[in-house]
Amino acid sequence: MHNEGNIRKMKTELSEPVKYKLPMGDNLVDMNALIGQKIKMNFDGRINCISCGKKTKTSFGQGFCYSCLQTAPEASESILRPELSKSHYGIARDMEWAEKHDLIDHFVYLAVSSEMKVGVTRVHQIPTRWIDQGASYAIKLAKTPNRHIAGIIEVFLKNHFTDKTNWRAMLKNEILKDFDLAAEKQKVVDLLPGELKKYVDPANEVTQINYPVEKYPITIKSLSFDKLPEIEGELAGIKGQYLIFEDNRVLNMRKHNGYYLSLSY
Template sequence: MHLHGHLRKLGTSHEQPVVYQLRLASAAATQALTELPLNPLLGQHIRLHFTGRINCIHCGRSTRKSFSQGYCYPCFTRLAECDTCLVRPETCHYQQGTCRDPGWGQQHCFRSHLVYLANTTGLKVGITRETGLATRWMDQGAVAALPLFRVQDRLASGRIESLLATELKDRTAWQAMLKNQVQPLDLVQEAQAVVARFEPVLQAMPDLDYQLLVEQPLYFEYPVLAYPDKVRSLNPEKTPCIEGQLMGIKGQYLLLDTGVINLRKHTGYEVEFSCH
Protein backbone atom coordinates (compact mmCIF):
# COMPACT_ATOMS: atom_id res chain seq x y z
CA MET A 1 0.00 0.00 0.00
CA HIS A 2 1.42 3.36 -1.07
CA LEU A 3 -0.09 6.85 -0.74
CA HIS A 4 1.32 10.31 -1.42
CA GLY A 5 0.08 13.76 -0.46
CA HIS A 6 0.11 16.65 2.00
CA LEU A 7 -0.76 15.81 5.61
CA ARG A 8 -3.94 16.99 7.27
CA LYS A 9 -5.02 16.30 10.86
CA LEU A 10 -6.18 12.76 11.52
CA GLY A 11 -9.86 12.15 10.92
CA THR A 12 -11.82 10.74 13.87
CA SER A 13 -15.14 9.04 14.50
CA HIS A 14 -16.55 8.59 18.00
CA GLU A 15 -16.82 4.84 18.31
CA GLN A 16 -15.40 2.44 20.89
CA PRO A 17 -12.55 2.53 20.22
CA VAL A 18 -12.14 5.80 18.31
CA VAL A 19 -11.87 5.21 14.56
CA TYR A 20 -9.01 7.07 12.86
CA GLN A 21 -8.26 7.97 9.25
CA LEU A 22 -5.00 9.17 7.75
CA ARG A 23 -5.93 12.18 5.60
CA LEU A 24 -3.78 13.36 2.69
CA ALA A 25 -4.50 16.28 0.37
CA SER A 26 -3.67 15.69 -3.28
CA ALA A 27 -2.40 19.29 -3.65
CA ALA A 28 -1.05 21.84 -1.20
CA ALA A 29 -4.16 23.93 -0.47
CA THR A 30 -6.91 21.70 -1.83
CA GLN A 31 -9.83 20.37 0.16
CA ALA A 32 -9.86 17.12 -1.83
CA LEU A 33 -8.62 14.42 0.54
CA THR A 34 -7.68 10.78 0.37
CA GLU A 35 -8.63 9.00 3.60
CA LEU A 36 -7.10 5.73 4.76
CA PRO A 37 -8.56 3.81 7.73
CA LEU A 38 -5.77 3.39 10.28
CA ASN A 39 -7.31 1.06 12.88
CA PRO A 40 -6.90 -2.02 10.64
CA LEU A 41 -3.17 -1.24 10.37
CA LEU A 42 -2.50 -1.76 14.08
CA GLY A 43 0.40 -4.15 14.53
CA GLN A 44 1.66 -3.61 10.99
CA HIS A 45 4.87 -1.90 9.86
CA ILE A 46 4.21 1.58 8.47
CA ARG A 47 6.54 4.10 6.87
CA LEU A 48 6.21 7.86 6.47
CA HIS A 49 8.80 9.40 4.19
CA PHE A 50 8.78 13.19 4.49
CA THR A 51 9.97 14.65 1.19
CA GLY A 52 11.16 17.94 2.71
CA ARG A 53 8.48 19.95 0.93
CA ILE A 54 6.08 21.99 3.09
CA ASN A 55 3.20 23.99 1.66
CA CYS A 56 0.78 26.41 3.30
CA ILE A 57 -2.66 24.85 3.69
CA HIS A 58 -4.28 28.25 2.96
CA CYS A 59 -2.43 29.70 -0.03
CA GLY A 60 -0.33 26.73 -1.15
CA ARG A 61 2.93 28.69 -0.95
CA SER A 62 6.10 26.66 -0.44
CA THR A 63 7.59 27.39 2.99
CA ARG A 64 10.67 26.27 4.87
CA LYS A 65 8.78 26.25 8.16
CA SER A 66 5.16 25.68 9.10
CA PHE A 67 3.40 28.02 11.54
CA SER A 68 0.25 27.41 13.59
CA GLN A 69 -0.17 23.85 12.25
CA GLY A 70 0.08 24.38 8.54
CA TYR A 71 0.47 28.02 7.53
CA CYS A 72 3.28 29.95 5.88
CA TYR A 73 4.59 33.00 7.73
CA PRO A 74 2.69 35.65 5.64
CA CYS A 75 -0.61 33.82 6.24
CA PHE A 76 0.29 33.28 9.91
CA THR A 77 0.71 37.05 10.38
CA ARG A 78 -2.32 38.03 8.26
CA LEU A 79 -5.16 35.55 8.80
CA ALA A 80 -7.67 35.95 11.61
CA GLU A 81 -7.58 32.22 12.33
CA CYS A 82 -3.88 32.55 13.21
CA ASP A 83 -4.20 35.53 15.57
CA THR A 84 -3.17 35.14 19.20
CA CYS A 85 -6.78 35.60 20.34
CA LEU A 86 -7.56 32.15 18.93
CA VAL A 87 -5.23 30.69 21.56
CA ARG A 88 -6.16 33.24 24.22
CA PRO A 89 -9.78 34.18 23.43
CA GLU A 90 -10.02 36.48 26.43
CA THR A 91 -7.77 38.86 24.46
CA CYS A 92 -10.32 39.26 21.62
CA HIS A 93 -9.93 42.75 20.12
CA TYR A 94 -12.87 42.74 17.70
CA GLN A 95 -14.66 45.58 19.50
CA GLN A 96 -11.51 47.69 19.20
CA GLY A 97 -11.84 47.54 15.43
CA THR A 98 -8.53 45.69 14.99
CA CYS A 99 -9.78 42.21 14.04
CA ARG A 100 -7.72 40.91 11.12
CA ASP A 101 -10.87 39.82 9.30
CA PRO A 102 -14.16 41.04 10.82
CA GLY A 103 -16.19 38.81 8.50
CA TRP A 104 -14.28 35.74 9.67
CA GLY A 105 -14.71 36.86 13.27
CA GLN A 106 -18.46 37.24 12.87
CA GLN A 107 -18.74 33.77 11.35
CA HIS A 108 -16.51 31.88 13.75
CA CYS A 109 -16.26 33.83 17.03
CA PHE A 110 -19.74 35.31 17.41
CA ARG A 111 -21.53 32.00 17.82
CA SER A 112 -22.31 29.65 20.65
CA HIS A 113 -19.25 28.31 22.51
CA LEU A 114 -18.91 25.80 25.31
CA VAL A 115 -16.66 25.71 28.35
CA TYR A 116 -15.94 22.09 29.19
CA LEU A 117 -14.16 19.81 31.62
CA ALA A 118 -12.10 16.90 30.31
CA ASN A 119 -9.97 14.15 31.78
CA THR A 120 -6.81 13.84 29.69
CA THR A 121 -4.17 13.29 32.37
CA GLY A 122 -6.32 14.72 35.13
CA LEU A 123 -8.96 17.42 35.21
CA LYS A 124 -8.59 20.26 32.69
CA VAL A 125 -10.76 23.09 31.44
CA GLY A 126 -11.13 24.09 27.82
CA ILE A 127 -13.39 25.82 25.31
CA THR A 128 -14.69 25.00 21.88
CA ARG A 129 -17.46 25.82 19.46
CA GLU A 130 -20.58 23.78 20.04
CA THR A 131 -20.25 21.91 16.76
CA GLY A 132 -17.71 19.09 16.58
CA LEU A 133 -17.47 18.75 20.34
CA ALA A 134 -16.49 15.07 20.41
CA THR A 135 -13.83 15.72 17.75
CA ARG A 136 -12.20 18.31 19.99
CA TRP A 137 -11.99 15.84 22.86
CA MET A 138 -10.69 12.99 20.72
CA ASP A 139 -7.98 15.28 19.30
CA GLN A 140 -6.81 15.93 22.87
CA GLY A 141 -6.77 12.26 23.82
CA ALA A 142 -9.42 12.75 26.52
CA VAL A 143 -10.82 9.61 28.15
CA ALA A 144 -13.93 11.48 29.32
CA ALA A 145 -15.35 14.99 28.98
CA LEU A 146 -18.52 17.00 29.48
CA PRO A 147 -19.71 20.53 28.61
CA LEU A 148 -20.21 22.79 31.61
CA PHE A 149 -21.28 26.25 30.39
CA ARG A 150 -22.77 27.58 27.15
CA VAL A 151 -22.04 31.21 26.23
CA GLN A 152 -22.89 33.49 23.33
CA ASP A 153 -19.41 34.04 21.86
CA ARG A 154 -15.75 33.10 22.02
CA LEU A 155 -14.74 36.07 24.17
CA ALA A 156 -17.17 35.05 26.91
CA SER A 157 -15.88 31.48 26.85
CA GLY A 158 -12.33 32.79 27.19
CA ARG A 159 -13.26 34.88 30.20
CA ILE A 160 -14.72 31.86 31.98
CA GLU A 161 -11.83 29.61 30.99
CA SER A 162 -9.31 32.13 32.32
CA LEU A 163 -11.14 32.26 35.63
CA LEU A 164 -11.33 28.48 36.00
CA ALA A 165 -7.68 28.13 34.92
CA THR A 166 -6.59 29.98 38.05
CA GLU A 167 -7.20 26.67 39.84
CA LEU A 168 -7.57 24.05 37.07
CA LYS A 169 -5.16 22.95 34.37
CA ASP A 170 -5.88 24.21 30.86
CA ARG A 171 -3.26 22.11 29.04
CA THR A 172 -2.70 18.41 28.52
CA ALA A 173 0.50 16.78 29.72
CA TRP A 174 0.99 15.09 26.36
CA GLN A 175 3.71 12.66 27.41
CA ALA A 176 1.65 11.36 30.32
CA MET A 177 -1.39 11.16 28.00
CA LEU A 178 0.58 8.98 25.58
CA LYS A 179 1.71 6.71 28.45
CA ASN A 180 -1.94 6.46 29.50
CA GLN A 181 -1.14 7.90 32.90
CA VAL A 182 -4.69 9.06 33.52
CA GLN A 183 -6.25 9.63 36.91
CA PRO A 184 -9.73 8.10 37.30
CA LEU A 185 -12.23 10.91 37.90
CA ASP A 186 -15.95 11.25 38.49
CA LEU A 187 -16.56 14.13 36.07
CA VAL A 188 -20.10 14.79 37.26
CA GLN A 189 -18.83 15.20 40.82
CA GLU A 190 -15.93 17.35 39.60
CA ALA A 191 -18.31 19.55 37.63
CA GLN A 192 -20.52 20.07 40.66
CA ALA A 193 -17.49 21.12 42.70
CA VAL A 194 -16.32 23.55 40.00
CA VAL A 195 -19.76 25.15 39.76
CA ALA A 196 -20.02 25.49 43.55
CA ARG A 197 -16.58 27.11 43.66
CA PHE A 198 -16.83 29.49 40.73
CA GLU A 199 -20.48 30.34 40.03
CA PRO A 200 -20.66 33.11 42.66
CA VAL A 201 -17.69 34.75 40.92
CA LEU A 202 -19.24 34.28 37.47
CA GLN A 203 -22.49 35.86 38.61
CA ALA A 204 -20.56 38.94 39.69
CA MET A 205 -18.70 39.34 36.38
CA PRO A 206 -20.11 42.26 34.35
CA ASP A 207 -21.78 41.64 30.98
CA LEU A 208 -21.39 37.87 31.17
CA ASP A 209 -24.35 35.75 30.18
CA TYR A 210 -24.00 32.01 30.48
CA GLN A 211 -26.09 28.88 30.70
CA LEU A 212 -25.17 26.18 33.18
CA LEU A 213 -25.43 22.77 31.51
CA VAL A 214 -26.43 19.50 33.10
CA GLU A 215 -24.83 16.85 30.91
CA GLN A 216 -23.49 13.34 31.27
CA PRO A 217 -19.88 12.72 30.21
CA LEU A 218 -18.83 11.22 26.92
CA TYR A 219 -16.24 8.46 27.23
CA PHE A 220 -13.47 7.56 24.82
CA GLU A 221 -11.35 4.48 24.24
CA TYR A 222 -8.40 4.53 21.86
CA PRO A 223 -7.03 1.88 19.48
CA VAL A 224 -3.79 1.02 21.27
CA LEU A 225 -2.05 -2.35 21.45
CA ALA A 226 0.57 -1.14 23.95
CA TYR A 227 1.40 2.22 25.49
CA PRO A 228 5.07 3.30 25.61
CA ASP A 229 6.92 3.25 28.91
CA LYS A 230 9.06 6.12 27.66
CA VAL A 231 7.94 8.65 25.07
CA ARG A 232 10.41 9.33 22.27
CA SER A 233 9.25 12.08 19.95
CA LEU A 234 10.04 11.52 16.26
CA ASN A 235 11.00 14.61 14.26
CA PRO A 236 10.88 14.51 10.43
CA GLU A 237 13.18 17.54 10.31
CA LYS A 238 15.92 15.31 11.75
CA THR A 239 14.74 11.93 10.48
CA PRO A 240 12.83 12.27 7.19
CA CYS A 241 12.00 8.56 7.10
CA ILE A 242 9.89 7.57 10.10
CA GLU A 243 8.88 3.95 10.34
CA GLY A 244 8.01 1.21 12.78
CA GLN A 245 5.24 -1.05 13.99
CA LEU A 246 2.01 0.86 14.59
CA MET A 247 1.21 0.17 18.25
CA GLY A 248 -1.62 2.65 18.65
CA ILE A 249 -3.25 5.99 17.95
CA LYS A 250 -4.30 8.52 20.56
CA GLY A 251 -5.13 12.19 20.20
CA GLN A 252 -3.35 13.22 17.01
CA TYR A 253 -0.38 10.94 17.67
CA LEU A 254 0.76 7.76 15.99
CA LEU A 255 2.40 5.44 18.53
CA LEU A 256 5.12 3.38 16.87
CA ASP A 257 7.48 0.92 18.50
CA THR A 258 10.24 3.37 17.50
CA GLY A 259 8.62 6.52 18.96
CA VAL A 260 5.63 8.83 18.58
CA ILE A 261 4.73 11.53 16.06
CA ASN A 262 2.09 14.25 16.22
CA LEU A 263 0.67 14.36 12.68
CA ARG A 264 -1.37 17.51 13.28
CA LYS A 265 1.82 19.39 14.09
CA HIS A 266 3.05 18.53 10.60
CA THR A 267 -0.03 19.60 8.66
CA GLY A 268 0.99 20.73 5.17
CA TYR A 269 4.07 18.50 4.99
CA GLU A 270 4.34 16.35 1.88
CA VAL A 271 4.65 12.70 2.78
CA GLU A 272 4.85 9.29 1.13
CA PHE A 273 3.03 6.67 3.20
CA SER A 274 3.42 2.92 2.88
CA CYS A 275 2.41 -0.11 4.90
CA HIS A 276 3.41 -3.75 4.80
Protein backbone atom coordinates in the same frame (compact mmCIF):
# COMPACT_ATOMS: atom_id res chain seq x y z
CA MET B 1 -0.42 0.09 -0.74
CA HIS B 2 0.87 3.60 -1.30
CA ASN B 3 -0.56 7.08 -0.73
CA GLU B 4 1.03 10.50 -0.93
CA GLY B 5 0.12 14.16 -0.63
CA ASN B 6 0.02 17.10 1.74
CA ILE B 7 -1.40 15.96 5.05
CA ARG B 8 -3.72 17.61 7.55
CA LYS B 9 -4.49 16.58 11.09
CA MET B 10 -6.35 13.29 11.33
CA LYS B 11 -10.13 13.35 11.10
CA THR B 12 -11.84 11.57 13.98
CA GLU B 13 -15.14 9.91 14.77
CA LEU B 14 -16.28 9.10 18.29
CA SER B 15 -16.74 5.34 18.20
CA GLU B 16 -15.65 2.31 20.22
CA PRO B 17 -12.76 2.91 19.82
CA VAL B 18 -12.21 6.28 18.10
CA LYS B 19 -11.91 6.03 14.31
CA TYR B 20 -9.05 7.89 12.62
CA LYS B 21 -8.62 8.91 8.99
CA LEU B 22 -5.60 10.79 7.66
CA PRO B 23 -6.27 13.42 4.96
CA MET B 24 -3.47 12.90 2.44
CA GLY B 25 -3.83 14.90 -0.73
CA ASP B 26 -7.28 14.02 -2.07
CA ASN B 27 -7.50 10.76 -0.13
CA LEU B 28 -8.57 9.74 3.36
CA VAL B 29 -6.42 6.92 4.73
CA ASP B 30 -8.06 4.59 7.26
CA MET B 31 -5.42 4.64 10.00
CA ASN B 32 -7.20 2.20 12.33
CA ALA B 33 -6.76 -0.48 9.68
CA LEU B 34 -2.99 -0.01 9.83
CA ILE B 35 -2.64 -0.71 13.56
CA GLY B 36 -0.54 -3.83 14.02
CA GLN B 37 1.07 -3.35 10.59
CA LYS B 38 4.45 -2.02 9.55
CA ILE B 39 4.21 1.36 7.88
CA LYS B 40 6.75 3.69 6.28
CA MET B 41 6.41 7.44 5.82
CA ASN B 42 8.74 9.66 3.82
CA PHE B 43 8.99 13.46 3.77
CA ASP B 44 10.48 14.91 0.58
CA GLY B 45 11.05 18.41 1.98
CA ARG B 46 7.92 20.06 0.58
CA ILE B 47 5.68 22.02 2.95
CA ASN B 48 2.61 23.96 1.82
CA CYS B 49 0.92 26.52 4.04
CA ILE B 50 -2.48 25.24 5.18
CA SER B 51 -3.95 28.72 4.72
CA CYS B 52 -2.62 30.09 1.41
CA GLY B 53 -1.18 26.88 -0.05
CA LYS B 54 2.19 28.43 -0.93
CA LYS B 55 5.41 26.49 -0.42
CA THR B 56 7.27 27.37 2.76
CA LYS B 57 10.65 26.27 4.04
CA THR B 58 9.46 26.35 7.64
CA SER B 59 6.06 25.63 9.14
CA PHE B 60 4.81 27.93 11.89
CA GLY B 61 1.94 27.35 14.31
CA GLN B 62 1.17 23.83 13.05
CA GLY B 63 0.99 24.53 9.36
CA PHE B 64 1.28 28.21 8.43
CA CYS B 65 3.86 30.12 6.40
CA TYR B 66 5.26 33.13 8.25
CA SER B 67 3.09 35.60 6.35
CA CYS B 68 -0.14 33.75 7.17
CA LEU B 69 0.96 33.32 10.78
CA GLN B 70 0.89 37.12 10.95
CA THR B 71 -2.27 37.75 8.94
CA ALA B 72 -4.56 34.69 8.66
CA PRO B 73 -7.61 34.80 10.95
CA GLU B 74 -7.19 31.12 11.83
CA ALA B 75 -3.74 31.94 13.23
CA SER B 76 -4.78 34.93 15.35
CA GLU B 77 -3.85 35.17 19.02
CA SER B 78 -7.41 34.43 20.12
CA ILE B 79 -7.08 30.86 18.82
CA LEU B 80 -4.79 29.99 21.72
CA ARG B 81 -6.16 32.66 24.05
CA PRO B 82 -9.93 32.96 23.46
CA GLU B 83 -10.27 35.75 26.00
CA LEU B 84 -8.37 38.03 23.58
CA SER B 85 -11.06 37.76 20.92
CA LYS B 86 -12.50 41.20 20.07
CA SER B 87 -14.89 40.08 17.36
CA HIS B 88 -17.87 41.10 19.49
CA TYR B 89 -16.54 44.67 19.15
CA GLY B 90 -16.21 44.30 15.39
CA ILE B 91 -12.43 43.95 15.63
CA ALA B 92 -10.75 40.96 13.96
CA ARG B 93 -8.25 40.05 11.26
CA ASP B 94 -11.23 39.07 9.09
CA MET B 95 -14.73 39.84 10.36
CA GLU B 96 -16.42 37.57 7.83
CA TRP B 97 -14.32 34.68 9.16
CA ALA B 98 -14.91 35.76 12.76
CA GLU B 99 -18.68 35.76 12.30
CA LYS B 100 -18.50 32.07 11.40
CA HIS B 101 -15.88 31.03 13.97
CA ASP B 102 -15.80 33.50 16.89
CA LEU B 103 -19.30 34.91 17.02
CA ILE B 104 -20.93 31.51 17.41
CA ASP B 105 -21.71 29.29 20.38
CA HIS B 106 -18.71 27.98 22.30
CA PHE B 107 -18.41 25.43 25.07
CA VAL B 108 -16.21 25.63 28.12
CA TYR B 109 -15.51 22.10 29.31
CA LEU B 110 -13.69 19.94 31.82
CA ALA B 111 -11.63 17.09 30.38
CA VAL B 112 -9.69 14.31 32.08
CA SER B 113 -6.47 12.67 30.96
CA SER B 114 -3.60 12.44 33.46
CA GLU B 115 -5.21 15.37 35.27
CA MET B 116 -8.30 17.51 34.99
CA LYS B 117 -8.14 20.50 32.68
CA VAL B 118 -10.40 23.29 31.53
CA GLY B 119 -10.75 24.16 27.87
CA VAL B 120 -12.73 26.07 25.24
CA THR B 121 -13.98 24.93 21.86
CA ARG B 122 -16.52 25.89 19.22
CA VAL B 123 -19.86 24.11 19.52
CA HIS B 124 -19.30 21.99 16.40
CA GLN B 125 -15.85 20.89 17.59
CA ILE B 126 -17.24 18.57 20.27
CA PRO B 127 -16.16 15.79 20.62
CA THR B 128 -13.35 16.39 18.07
CA ARG B 129 -11.50 18.75 20.39
CA TRP B 130 -11.60 16.25 23.26
CA ILE B 131 -10.30 13.47 21.04
CA ASP B 132 -7.51 15.64 19.59
CA GLN B 133 -6.13 16.33 23.05
CA GLY B 134 -6.35 12.69 24.11
CA ALA B 135 -8.96 13.14 26.84
CA SER B 136 -10.46 10.00 28.37
CA TYR B 137 -13.49 11.73 29.90
CA ALA B 138 -15.13 15.13 29.35
CA ILE B 139 -18.15 17.14 30.41
CA LYS B 140 -19.63 20.40 29.08
CA LEU B 141 -19.42 23.17 31.64
CA ALA B 142 -20.81 26.31 30.04
CA LYS B 143 -22.25 27.44 26.71
CA THR B 144 -21.51 30.99 25.59
CA PRO B 145 -22.64 33.05 22.56
CA ASN B 146 -19.09 33.97 21.52
CA ARG B 147 -15.43 33.04 21.95
CA HIS B 148 -14.54 35.97 24.20
CA ILE B 149 -16.94 35.08 27.02
CA ALA B 150 -15.85 31.43 26.89
CA GLY B 151 -12.26 32.65 27.23
CA ILE B 152 -13.14 34.82 30.22
CA ILE B 153 -14.64 31.79 32.00
CA GLU B 154 -11.58 29.70 31.13
CA VAL B 155 -9.18 32.35 32.48
CA PHE B 156 -11.18 32.55 35.71
CA LEU B 157 -10.95 28.78 36.14
CA LYS B 158 -7.21 28.58 35.44
CA ASN B 159 -6.75 29.41 39.10
CA HIS B 160 -8.27 26.01 39.88
CA PHE B 161 -7.46 23.82 36.86
CA THR B 162 -4.67 23.54 34.32
CA ASP B 163 -5.42 24.46 30.71
CA LYS B 164 -2.60 22.31 29.35
CA THR B 165 -2.44 18.60 28.55
CA ASN B 166 0.59 16.64 29.77
CA TRP B 167 1.11 14.93 26.42
CA ARG B 168 3.72 12.46 27.68
CA ALA B 169 1.48 11.23 30.50
CA MET B 170 -1.47 11.15 28.09
CA LEU B 171 0.43 8.92 25.67
CA LYS B 172 1.48 6.57 28.47
CA ASN B 173 -2.25 6.25 29.30
CA GLU B 174 -1.76 7.65 32.79
CA ILE B 175 -5.36 8.54 33.59
CA LEU B 176 -6.51 10.43 36.67
CA LYS B 177 -8.32 8.15 39.10
CA ASP B 178 -11.06 8.65 41.70
CA PHE B 179 -12.88 11.66 40.33
CA ASP B 180 -16.51 12.60 39.80
CA LEU B 181 -16.84 14.96 36.82
CA ALA B 182 -20.42 15.96 37.64
CA ALA B 183 -19.35 16.83 41.20
CA GLU B 184 -16.32 18.74 39.90
CA LYS B 185 -18.60 20.65 37.57
CA GLN B 186 -20.81 21.68 40.49
CA LYS B 187 -17.74 22.91 42.38
CA VAL B 188 -16.87 25.02 39.34
CA VAL B 189 -20.38 26.43 39.13
CA ASP B 190 -20.12 27.46 42.76
CA LEU B 191 -16.84 29.25 42.02
CA LEU B 192 -18.16 31.32 39.13
CA PRO B 193 -19.23 34.92 39.75
CA GLY B 194 -22.90 35.65 39.23
CA GLU B 195 -22.56 37.25 35.79
CA LEU B 196 -20.94 34.08 34.45
CA LYS B 197 -23.24 31.54 36.13
CA LYS B 198 -25.98 32.21 33.56
CA TYR B 199 -23.88 30.44 30.92
CA VAL B 200 -23.64 27.14 32.81
CA ASP B 201 -24.83 24.19 30.73
CA PRO B 202 -27.49 22.23 32.68
CA ALA B 203 -26.62 18.84 31.17
CA ASN B 204 -24.26 16.62 33.17
CA GLU B 205 -23.57 13.97 30.53
CA VAL B 206 -20.04 12.59 30.78
CA THR B 207 -18.44 11.47 27.52
CA GLN B 208 -15.98 8.56 27.78
CA ILE B 209 -13.41 8.17 25.01
CA ASN B 210 -11.44 5.02 24.22
CA TYR B 211 -8.59 4.95 21.73
CA PRO B 212 -7.36 2.30 19.28
CA VAL B 213 -4.12 1.37 21.04
CA GLU B 214 -2.69 -2.15 21.30
CA LYS B 215 0.38 -1.13 23.29
CA TYR B 216 1.09 2.10 25.17
CA PRO B 217 4.69 3.36 25.38
CA ILE B 218 6.63 2.98 28.64
CA THR B 219 9.14 5.68 27.80
CA ILE B 220 8.61 8.15 24.99
CA LYS B 221 10.79 9.21 22.09
CA SER B 222 9.24 11.95 20.01
CA LEU B 223 9.73 11.85 16.23
CA SER B 224 9.81 14.72 13.73
CA PHE B 225 10.12 14.75 9.96
CA ASP B 226 12.31 17.84 10.29
CA LYS B 227 15.00 15.64 11.85
CA LEU B 228 14.13 12.28 10.31
CA PRO B 229 12.72 12.35 6.75
CA GLU B 230 11.92 8.61 6.81
CA ILE B 231 9.95 7.05 9.65
CA GLU B 232 9.25 3.35 9.65
CA GLY B 233 7.89 0.90 12.19
CA GLU B 234 4.94 -1.14 13.44
CA LEU B 235 1.96 1.02 14.35
CA ALA B 236 0.82 0.11 17.88
CA GLY B 237 -1.98 2.63 18.22
CA ILE B 238 -3.31 6.18 17.90
CA LYS B 239 -4.23 8.61 20.65
CA GLY B 240 -4.94 12.31 20.40
CA GLN B 241 -3.21 13.29 17.17
CA TYR B 242 -0.27 10.98 17.81
CA LEU B 243 0.78 7.80 16.07
CA ILE B 244 2.28 5.36 18.59
CA PHE B 245 4.87 2.88 17.36
CA GLU B 246 5.57 -0.43 19.11
CA ASP B 247 9.09 0.65 20.13
CA ASN B 248 7.97 3.64 22.27
CA ARG B 249 8.36 6.19 19.47
CA VAL B 250 5.52 8.68 18.89
CA LEU B 251 4.72 11.04 16.02
CA ASN B 252 2.55 14.15 16.34
CA MET B 253 0.68 14.27 13.02
CA ARG B 254 -0.92 17.66 13.68
CA LYS B 255 2.53 19.22 14.07
CA HIS B 256 3.18 18.26 10.43
CA ASN B 257 0.11 19.93 8.88
CA GLY B 258 0.92 20.81 5.27
CA TYR B 259 3.90 18.45 4.93
CA TYR B 260 4.01 16.43 1.72
CA LEU B 261 4.38 12.79 2.79
CA SER B 262 4.28 9.39 1.16
CA LEU B 263 2.85 6.47 3.11
CA SER B 264 3.52 2.82 2.33
CA TYR B 265 2.04 -0.20 4.08
